[in-house]
Amino acid sequence: xxxxxxxxxxxxxxxxxxxxxxxxxxxxxxxxxxxxxxxxxxxxxxxxxxxxxxxxxxxxxxxxxxxxxxxxxxxxxxxxxxxxxxxxxxxxxxxxxxxxxxxxxxxxxxxxxxxxxxxxxxxxxxxxxxxxxxxxxxxxxxxxxxxxxxxxxxxxxxxxxxxxxxxxxxxxxxxxxxxxxxxxxxxxxxxxxxxxxxxxxxxxxxxxxxxxxxx
Amino acid sequence: xxxxxxxxxxxxxxxxxxxxxxxxxxxxxxxxxxxxxxxxxxxxxxxxxxxxxxxxxxxxxxxxxxxxxxxxxxxxxxxxxxxxxxxxxxxxxxxxxxxxxxxxxxxxxxxxxxxxxxxxxxxxxxxxxxxxxxxxxxxxxxxxxxxxxxxxxxxxxxxxxxxxxxxxxxxxxxxxxxxxxxxxxxxxxxxxxxxxxxxxxxxxxxxxxxxxxxxxxxxxxxxxxxxxxxxxxxxxxxxxxxxxxxxxx
Numbered sequence: 001x002x003x004x005x006x007x008x009x010x011x012x013x014x015x016x017x018x019x020x021x022x023x024x025x026x027x028x029x030x031x032x033x034x035x036x037x038x039x040x041x042x043x044x045x046x047x048x049x050x051x052x053x054x055x056x057x058x059x060x061x062x063x064x065x066x067x068x069x070x071x072x073x074x075x076x077x078x079x080x081x082x083x084x085x086x087x088x089x090x091x092x093x094x095x096x097x098x099x100x101x102x103x104x105x106x107x108x109x110x111x112x113x114x115x116x117x118x119x120x121x122x123x124x125x126x127x128x129x130x131x132x133x134x135x136x137x138x139x140x141x142x143x144x145x146x147x148x149x150x151x152x153x154x155x156x157x158x159x160x161x162x163x164x165x166x167x168x169x170x171x172x173x174x175x176x177x178x179x180x181x182x183x184x185x186x187x188x189x190x191x192x193x194x195x196x197x198x199x200x201x202x203x204x205x206x207x208x209x210x211x212x213x214x215x
Numbered sequence: 216x217x218x219x220x221x222x223x224x225x226x227x228x229x230x231x232x233x234x235x236x237x238x239x240x241x242x243x244x245x246x247x248x249x250x251x252x253x254x255x256x257x258x259x260x261x262x263x264x265x266x267x268x269x270x271x272x273x274x275x276x277x278x279x280x281x282x283x284x285x286x287x288x289x290x291x292x293x294x295x296x297x298x299x300x301x302x303x304x305x306x307x308x309x310x311x312x313x314x315x316x317x318x319x320x321x322x323x324x325x326x327x328x329x330x331x332x333x334x335x336x337x338x339x340x341x342x343x344x345x346x347x348x349x350x351x352x353x354x355x356x357x358x359x360x361x362x363x364x365x366x367x368x369x370x371x372x373x374x375x376x377x378x379x380x381x382x383x384x385x386x387x388x389x390x391x392x393x394x395x396x397x398x399x400x401x402x403x404x405x406x407x408x409x410x411x412x413x414x415x416x417x418x419x420x421x422x423x424x425x426x427x428x429x430x431x432x433x434x435x436x437x438x439x440x441x442x443x444x445x446x447x448x449x450x451x452x453x454x455x456x457x458x459x460x461x462x463x464x
Binding site for chain 1: 241242244245248249256260315318319320321325326328329330463
């Protein structure tokens, strides 16, 4: 499966400050790309630009070789984005939350798949508890269950390890590697130190537009 | 994956390729799920649903006390009064239309689905009307009795409000989408939306007035219907564009 997300001469300005300038990126199938940098260096902004949420940038984005403007529909069908906020409704149970995401992804309602996804994130027994009564880590796990529920090749994850316990972090790290090996692609920001694997690549954003991409 | 130590073979062999059905079927599924989700959410926070209805009932109850219990005087001002109170009640509830989704990140997800955002936003507005506009329209005749509204005009009142509040929900949703990113968007929302509400108010109250006077109400209702058709055509695109702007900022 081929998959490529390219950025050419990407630049973004916020409050009279360049977060990054002349950023060239080539993200391909089988990679885990970790975006690093201090707080406020534009990691989330970069992820939002790369996931097609922000239009306020300079430069060009290409999805599988086609300009993002033309390929947007195909891009969205391949994208799974998890942002800072987990996107989990407190008044709904984990099962109901996932049912909505399943439907948004265009798949038919399938309770067995939802239960399996919840099981994979260790939420057996919490299926029918309103998400508001779950801990922050458990709510994050409900959001992470979408990785299993709606298989998409490109994962864009903004701080996915927040509030997750140590076992959960190890398992999620493992999951990212499996996804990359299966031909998927992961873009991630995290302050957690990822294990060095063949798939891992780091992109460093710094203050004042100094960035280096290195393998 | 967190929580299990060893990945199961099933997940390992699964390729991360999305199996998409036909786009039309996918949209129907997504719309239905959004309708259901919002209905369930609002039914679990009943106070939010009841607030506009209580406001409507309170305002209408206070008027005869504040002005005069004279049935003739009340009957003359009743159509306008009922319509203004219903309009304000509908406006009150609009601020929360996209707010919850914005706060918990669901709105970002809504923007990133392959389904058209305008249609999904329309589903949210439909829920708003079902739980605000429709109950207001059904309640109005009862409150009309309190204002000694002539008996022949109850049906016209309910129908004009049902048609009119649908337009109000659609127009108001554009304002709600524009102000969702602001922490105190409530006042701005009212200022943005109220001028656009005036045609609906004029023809809505006009329909009830015509019913009282014994004129034909068809023309007024037809214009309300035309306003609704126009709002249905334009509001979804405006909402989608407004939501994109709000998320961008």
